Amino acid sequence: MPASGSGGSHEPWCAGCNAPITSEQRGMHVHFDNDPDGHRGLTGLYHEACGKAFQSLARVINLNLFGRF
Numbered sequence: 811m812p813a814s815g816s817g818g819s820h821e822p823w824c825a826g827c828n829a830p831i832t833s834e835q836r837g838m839h840v841h842f843d844n845d846p847d848g849h850r851g852l853t854g855l856y857h858e859a860c861g862k863a864f865q866s867l868a869r870v871i872n873l874n875l876f877g878r879f
Contacts, residue, residue, distance in 0.1 A: 825851060826860030840864045843872045 821830040822837065825848070831837045838861040845852040856864055 822855045824857045824860050825854035826856045826864055829857070831855060831857055837861070838865070840868050841872075842868045843874065 821832060823829065824831055824837070825840070836858040837855050838858050840853065840856055840861050842850075842852040844850075848854045852864070852868075
C-alpha cells in the first residue's frame, strides 16, 4: 500500500527503506548468496543511495569466508 499517496502498485519498492522507487529515481539490484530468492528480504531492488551500503555488505557476505551466515 503506498504511503501518503506516493508510489503505486506498478512501481518497485526499495528493500532497504521500503519506499517506492519511482521512474525519476535510480535503482540497483543487490544479490546476497545466502538469500538468492529474496525471501529473507536482503536480495532485491534498492534505491541507489540505499543500495550502496547493502552492496558492500553483500560483497563481504558473498565471500563466505566463515561459512554460511
